[in-house]
Amino acid sequence: MTQSLYEKIGGEAAVNAAVDIFYRKVLADDRINKYFEGVDMEKQAAKQKSFLTFAFGGPNNYSGKDMREGHKHLVEKGLNDSHVDAVIEDLGATLKELNVPDELISEVAAIANSVRDDVLNR
Amino acid sequence: MPVITYDKQLYQCADGETVLQCLRRHGVSIPSSCESGVCQTCLMQGIRGKPPALAQQGLKDTLQVQHYFMACVCVPEEEMEVVLAGADITHLLEVEVLGKEPLSDDILRIYLKPAEPFDYKPGQFINLYRPDGLVRSFSLASLPQREEPLELQVRVLPGGRMSTWIQDEMSVGDKLAIKGPVGDCFYVPGKPQQNILLVGTGTGLAPLWGIVRDALDQGHTGQIHLYHGSYTADGLYLVDELRALERAHQNFIYMPCVDEAGAAEAGDATIGRADLVALTAIPDLKSWRIYLCGHPDMVAVMKKKAFLAGASLSDIYADPFVYSATDNASKADS
């Protein structure tokens, strides 16, 4: 049986290893950190785990509609392509730090990219 | 199949059904999002029966021991009574005031005896009810395993409604009501070698005094560094007790800190804000466990700084002493 992308990256353990690194990068990234400065860091981290699970091709029940609704309030605050690019870049850097091979990183970036229009509500 | 009790109603789970699916099938709406056990939107708490481990994966240990779980991945193995996370599951309990003594010019130590057995973890807090209904939160500094009476450490604020009442009117022998325990800021055994940093300002020392002694009692072997911050040297209390604890335990270090303004009387305390002094001393907090209690601004800023300094978010426990609004409402969330 062939392994799924999620399994190749390392499944839930990989999500857990990635979330702190990714969240630190996002908080330090002036291009996008204003969107993540929620008062409740735990809740933010849980949402980021959902993001990572989704991008790793892991189990989730998100629809395009969920992505639209989930980011609508951010689009109203000016979310655009440059922010999606920044998120995908931080995601790639996170995976690099975890020694994930480049071809898998490209697959992850492609999944994130595939919902770009939904995230940006267009 | 197990029966789920929610809001006083009984619901029969079908084979393999999750708590979320079962409640939803019966027309009960529970907030949810990812529905795959990650985003924690459907967080609930079991108040009877134990959730399966799978439904608790990724939750903070202090939530796990209080039987929090994610409804979307909880296929119950036994009968459970469940509530939404954050629901008030405590009831009023009578306490008798056993003692009241000064710890400093404006800090009082209060001892309370509950009328019934009261189970809590040092560092959690209670809501204290004044007879006219005014409510304030106070942290528990005592250790239940030593059968100590409940201990509170209360700063008397000029014009503070509850705290001046405690100072001027509340007497030994009085009967009051409390609700609790509440809160996720306490010691959980299981990683005895992990280093622990605790930073508290003012009476933020109260929960930390409980947590430090609890950790030592439970045989914690990693380093335990306590930074206590105060505007003035007079606000440093329990100094002798903490120094004694330091002598008794090689792995415990106590660092009192006083703001610039109080520098003249600082004695052997370090000058500077406790959170900054701690970060300078320990710039890399990777794999440390962190406890932050007291001033809400210090707690919020230090939480972020500790995370950026390498601590994992799941290892940071925080208890901001949020002040009540000017009305009579209580502020019990943390």
Ligand SMILES: Cc1cc2nc3c(=O)[nH]c(=O)nc-3n(C[C@H](O)[C@H](O)[C@H](O)COP(=O)(O)OP(=O)(O)OC[C@H]3O[C@@H](n4cnc5c(N)ncnc54)[C@H](O)[C@@H]3O)c2cc1C
């Ligand atoms: C989870 C939690 C745990 C807590 N644990 C403790 C504890 O262990 N010990 C303890 O002493 N307190 C603790 N507090 C704070 C406590 O609940 C009350 O807010 C505090 O005692 C003041 O209540 P009061 O009725 O005397 O003052 P209020 O009548 O409510 O306030 C009087 C005025 O003082 C201001 N004020 C309130 N607090 C401060 C402050 N710290 N510094 C400067 N101005 C202030 C208010 O804005 C208000 O204008 C805790 C709070 C929370 C949320």
Ligand code: HEM
């Ligand atoms: C690149 C594609 C993206 C994907 C696949 C994605 C996916 C997700 C997912 C799955 C969630 C959790 C939703 C929930 O369960 O509530 C989420 C939340 C969130 N996303 Fe994205 N996201 C993307 C891009 C972005 C960008 C570019 C930003 C901002 C720069 C952003 C900011 C947020 C924020 C702030 C939340 C939390 C919202 C809240 O707290 O309600 N996302 N995202």
